Amino acid sequence: QHYPPLRALQASAVLRRAPDEHKKEPLTSSSQQHFDSPPAGHQPEQKPQGPRASYTGQGGQESEDYESEEQLQHRILTAALEFVPEHGWTAEAIAEGAKTLGLSVAAAGMFHSDGSELILHFVSECNSKLSELLEKEQKLVQLGEAEKKPIDEFLRDAVEARLRMLIPYIEKWPQALSVLLLPRNIPSSLNLLTSMIDDIWHYAGDQSTDFNWYTRRAVLTGIYNTTELVMMQDSSPGFEDTWRFLENRVADAMTMSNTASQVQSTGEAVVQGLMGAAVTVSN
């Protein structure tokens, strides 16, 4: 993605620019301003004169006042999420989203026609929301306002919170999963998945530096994926079956790790016993 440096100077029809007050502020502060991703749907109060100083990466000073193409695409995709339950993860949903922002439906041509970008955008948004949630919980624990949860409960709650974000789109999610598995999308989707799992373990307090790092993440990835699949065909009220399934899998994982450490200590004990026997015999 390239940022055309001085082209932002031209009167862009759609990319928003900051009002004049912001230009007078020192550049360091204006470069920190970052708009929160707006809720999907209409925002009638944010007309072109709205305060939208955006940071646009490389480029001259003027371009800091303009929204970049990436940010505009981000806005369109966020607006498009509202139409997913009706149209699915398709270019049509993106076109409807663009319409609510006042753009032509042809703007959906900026994205791939199978809706991959929309799905990846949604997944990364969910991951960010999860990180924020976990961060907040950690702060509460640090401030002493909440108890530190045992590992299995922590993992269970984190995976449940993340999966609950899928509930509004659950009908079309199988379609999304299949698109995420297209060879073209696998690098990005795998990236998002691994970083999410990594996040969860980080907030769970994992500080391992040995092979455990890999096994823990592999196990949690397995738990997450299987639970997601169970959720797809779960018709129980409030997805109880899914949460019970999740509980069992996490319990299994804990047992497995206990067993592994038991096996290890047993192995060590056996080896020691043999050594002792050998010494005795040699004497």
Added chain:
Amino acid sequence: CRCRALLSRPAGALRARRGLAAGPEMHFGFQTVTEEERREKIYQVFENVAKKYDVMNDSMTLGIHRVWKDILVHKMNPCPGTLLLDVAGGTGDIAFRFINYVRSVRKRQLQRKLKHHQNLSWQEIFESYQKDEFNSLGDSQVVVCDINREMLKVGKEKAQHLGYSEGLSWVLGNAEELPFDDDKFDVYTIAFGIRNVTRIDLALQEAYRVLKPGGRFLCLEFSHVSNPLLSRLYDLYSFQVIPVLGEVIAGDWRSYQYLVESIRQFPPQEELKAMIEDAGFFKVDYENLNFGIVAIHSGFKL
């Protein structure tokens, strides 16, 4: 062969004649003419070829031009409700393809809607069929604009012959000065037409003007082949075979000589991309078809 003498011009002079108004001197194929003369000559070229335009397209490109135009409309991926302006659309190839595409998308949409409404009464189903039958295009429209009356005439006859009636309008207009208001169209296409525009920068500015915010500019045009072997074969075919076909099929080798020369004079992909960006379009990109014989440039008014 006449073209060999013309090809011996120095490369620097050729480059100076690349489409932008560098004074009143312009290129017409490999000749040098004034702007006015160029417009007149091009008008005459298309007046002469109008009746045989489609036949010549098929024979020159061995029918591949149909695939190119299909790819253009697929890339556009229009949804029902799109307003398309097809400039230099003459005989209506892009317009008809657009209508077909939108119709099939609309049909799929209606089928999906009906599948969702499983519990409708017969009365409701009947009403929905009635309503939607009169909306088979979903409010999509295409305006075909061309500077040449003859080409438009041929296009209208073709439309009547093939049975295209709704959602189609024919307007006489100059790409450098479109007779439309600002911010009107969702998509602007120009297929094999921008080469014949005298002031390309003006045409691009007009395209920017008439597009809605978020609208898309698509340009399908002959471009430059970078592969040297292919380029030699392509030159051979262009200069030896095409004018001959022109004489045999349409009885007019001069026009087809002009066509082939104008392809060589047209800016290459990167240069056209820069020109489109200068007009104010964002996310400008191009896709080579057939190794660069043809390229589709796309830009958005953001």
